[in-house]
Amino acid sequence: APHPAIKRQVTQLRPQYDFIVAGGGTSGLTVANRLSEAFPQKTVLVVEYGDVEYAPGIFDPPLATWGGVGASASYFVVQSLPVPDAKNASAFVLAGKVVGGSSAINGMFFDRPSQYDMDAWSTVASSGLGSIHHRWDWNSMFPFFKKSVTFTAPPPAVAAQRGYTWDASVYGGSTPIYSSFPPFLWGDHNVVRNTWTDLGIPTLQECAGGKKDGKCWIPLSQHPVTARRSHAGLGHYLNATRPNYDLIVKHQVIRVVYPSGIESRPPLVEVRSLVDNTVFNITATAEVIVSAGVFHTPAILQRSGIGKASVLGAAGIPVVLDLPGVGSNFQDHSGSGISWNYSAPGNFTPLPSSMSNPAFLADATAGFDEIPARGPYTLAGSNSAIFVPLANITADYQTIVSRIKSIIDDGSAASYLPADYRSDSTMIAGYMQQLATIAKLLNDSRVPSLESTFATGTSVRAVNLHPMSRGTVRLNLADPLGVPTVSYGTGSNPIDFDVYLAHSRYLRRMLNTTTLQSFGAVEVNPGASVQTDAALIDYIQRTMTLSFMHPCCTAAMMPKNKGGVIGPNLKVHGAAGLRVVDMSILPFLPSSHLSALAYAVGEKAADIIIRDW
Numbered sequence: 001a002p003h004p005a006i007k008r009q010v011t012q013l014r015p016q017y018d019f020i021v022a023g024g025g026t027s028g029l030t031v032a033n034r035l036s037e038a039f040p041q042k043t044v045l046v047v048e049y050g051d052v053e054y055a056p057g058i059f060d061p062p063l064a065t066w067g068g069v070g071a072s073a074s075y076f077v078v079q080s081l082p083v084p085d086a087k088n089a090s091a092f093v094l095a096g097k098v099v100g101g102s103s104a105i106n107g108m109f110f111d112r113p114s115q116y117d118m119d120a121w122s123t124v125a126s127s128g129l130g131s132i133h134h135r136w137d138w139n140s141m142f143p144f145f146k147k148s149v150t151f152t153a154p155p156p157a158v159a160a161q162r163g164y165t166w167d168a169s170v171y172g173g174s175t176p177i178y179s180s181f182p183p184f185l186w187g188d189h190n191v192v193r194n195t196w197t198d199l200g201i202p203t204l205q206e207c208a209g210g211k212k213d214g215k216c217w218i219p220l221s222q223h224p225v226t227a228r229r230s231h232a233g234l235g236h237y238l239n240a241t242r243p244n245y246d247l248i249v250k251h252q253v254i255r256v257v258y259p260s261g262i263e264s265r266p267p268l269v270e271v272r273s274l275v276d277n278t279v280f281n282i283t284a285t286a287e288v289i290v291s292a293g294v295f296h297t298p299a300i301l302q303r304s305g306i307g308k309a310s311v312l313g314a315a316g317i318p319v320v321l322d323l324p325g326v327g328s329n330f331q332d333h334s335g336s337g338i339s340w341n342y343s344a345p346g347n348f349t350p351l352p353s354s355m356s357n358p359a360f361l362a363d364a365t366a367g368f369d370e371i372p373a374r375g376p377y378t379l380a381g382s383n384s385a386i387f388v389p390l391a392n393i394t395a396d397y398q399t400i401v402s403r404i405k406s407i408i409d410d411g412s413a414a415s416y417l418p419a420d421y422r423s424d425s426t427m428i429a430g431y432m433q434q435l436a437t438i439a440k441l442l443n444d445s446r447v448p449s450l451e452s453t454f455a456t457g458t459s460v461r462a463v464n465l466h467p468m469s470r471g472t473v474r475l476n477l478a479d480p481l482g483v484p485t486v487s488y489g490t491g492s493n494p495i496d497f498d499v500y501l502a503h504s505r506y507l508r509r510m511l512n513t514t515t516l517q518s519f520g521a522v523e524v525n526p527g528a529s530v531q532t533d534a535a536l537i538d539y540i541q542r543t544m545t546l547s548f549m550h551p552c553c554t555a556a557m558m559p560k561n562k563g564g565v566i567g568p569n570l571k572v573h574g575a576a577g578l579r580v581v582d583m584s585i586l587p588f589l590p591s592s593h594l595s596a597l598a599y600a601v602g603e604k605a606a607d608i609i610i611r612d613w
């Protein structure tokens with residue numbers, strides 16, 4: 001049956017709470033659930049901007065959904081400033097605005113970073129080893145990845161029919177956040193998987209165990225029997241009824257306020273009702289945890305006077321704590337693709353076009369309500385992907401790595417940063433360290449640089465997994481309580497274009513494989529006339545997807561003298577009783593989508609906070 005709506009929510013607040021979580025999204029609800037579970041005598045309040053909603057899967061039958069992209073009240077729509085290196089196009093990106101946050105609206109692709117991503121994160125996150133419980137390397141995080149989801153293997157018949165493989169030992173959690181394989185694939189699915197094999201990409205049994213340099217089956221965040229979306233609102237709130245766990249919806253955290261100094265007690269939380277616009281404070285006696293997501297977490301901090309002094313000054317906000325990294329260091333996954341036509345197509349059935357056949361559509365709709373669910377609606381966007389290291393993409397990979405090293409050595413790397421980022425020496429120091437770390441990742445033949453997913457159709461895109469360009473998230477001066485002003489900066493570091501070029505040329509090699517040639521594949525885009533580097537760069541700039549909906553890194557975990565906002569214990573540098581727990585905390589993007597990481601970060605954060613209290 002479809003999900004029940006999440007009805008339970010408070011209307012009458014207590015006089016004060018021990019913990020207040022600002023934002024009821026993926027990481028925020030994970031933390032809140034664990035804190036309320038660990039401390040029955042302490043109270044936890046989640047303040048959520050959005051409402052409780054039915055959260056359909058990405059491809060549920062239309063009648064069950066809430067209207068599709070653009071029509072929903074359940075997400076913020078973010079349109080970036082024009083991106084100069086993408087012919088002034090704007091990035092279009094969504095962010096969840098509902099109990100469950102982005103986990104309730106995302107594409108349900110449920111992969112994990114590689115172990116090398118996590119190890120690289122931990123090297124830039126802190127200046128020393130610190131407490132064993134504050135480490136973010138793969139070995140420290142793996143138990144939290146395991147704990148954060150319940151994986152269910154597909155029935156043997158489905159596994160045999162689809163060729164699914166997995167390794168149960170990398171899972172093992174019992175949290176009601178579900179990870180499973182859909183029983184359905186489109187008829188042309190294996191064409192592209194076979195093409196990937198033709199390219200020499202190794203087939204991996206499992207990609208969630210730290211190594212993912214190959215061809216992967218990726219589970220989806222959905223229930224193994226009903227195939228309904230699994231998300232934080234259901235798993236970490238609806239299924240966690242406790243008298244000490246409150247959630248209030250349709251309220252915006254405006255800012256945090258330190259009435260008696262930023263280094264003394266936890267701040268008050270200033271909240272605005274979105275129903276009647278009243279503004280009031282809520283007291284947290286232990287901690288405030290900001291989990292409002294990559295765009296709104298820095299907005300809350302900036303409205304609180306915590307941020308870069310010049311940015312706060314421009315917004316007329318008195319500086320409470322000069323922390324230049326707030327809202328800086330913004331990143332997202334981006335990349336362009338190829339498309340083709342078949343001149344001798346195979347008998348690929350079914351295809352999405354089959355849905356225009358009334359009998360097929362009726363069966364698909366009926367199948368989705370069967371137990372277990374079956375048919376096309378059980379498949380979200382895609383559950384198949386390749387992750388390819390740069391060393392396997394281009395023989396010139398070491399030239400790219402050398403170029404990164406040379407712009408670090410001669411200092412010119414800083415010139416590619418946004419002006420209000422490069423005006424701060426700590427931010428530059430942190431960026432240089434990030435670049436050096438990314439150079440190491442790109443030089444390592446075990447670390448993916450390109451991701452490409454496939455479900456059906458005649459096109460694929462390349463995702464640049466470790467971009468070097470940086471943007472910013474700043475308060476919207478015309479509407480400080482609204483969606484912030486987002487500057488993407490995609491491709492502003494020209495070495496990203498070396499990577500985009502290599503990725504594009506690599507994808508084009510698919511067209512010459514035995515498999516695609518056997519169906520008479522003919523390249524449509526970029527097209528035969530696009531051959532020189534200049535022509536291909538022009539194509540990439542014109543057609544690039546600027547956001548694969550993985551924004552991150554706006555309150556990065558790095559030392560303060562490297563432009564960081566939080567330490568490895570998640571505490572905001574220099575502020576008492578204030579932590580950040582969401583995808584803002586990454587120093588740079590990993591080789592993965594972000595929801596599995598957001599849950600694991602929530603679990604790890606809860607572990608740290610529970611130990612502290």
Ligand SMILES: Cc1cc2nc3c(=O)[nH]c(=O)nc-3n(C[C@H](O)[C@H](O)[C@H](O)COP(=O)(O)OP(=O)(O)OC[C@H]3O[C@@H](n4cnc5c(N)ncnc54)[C@H](O)[C@@H]3O)c2cc1C
Pocket residue numbers: 022023024025026027028047048049050093094095096097098099100101102103105106107108109110111251252253254291292293294296297300548549550551581582583584593594595596598
């Ligand atoms: C359309 C889309 C598709 C995606 N597809 C995938 C995918 O297929 N696979 C994958 O792994 N990842 C995907 N992602 C990314 C992933 O879902 C997110 O990175 C992750 O869920 C973010 O978690 P979070 O905890 O940082 O923030 P969120 O889960 O976004 O939570 C932030 C919460 O804070 C609330 N909030 C904001 N401002 C305030 C305020 N001032 N006061 C109170 N509350 C506030 C929001 O309403 C929201 O509920 C996708 C994301 C999107 C948007």
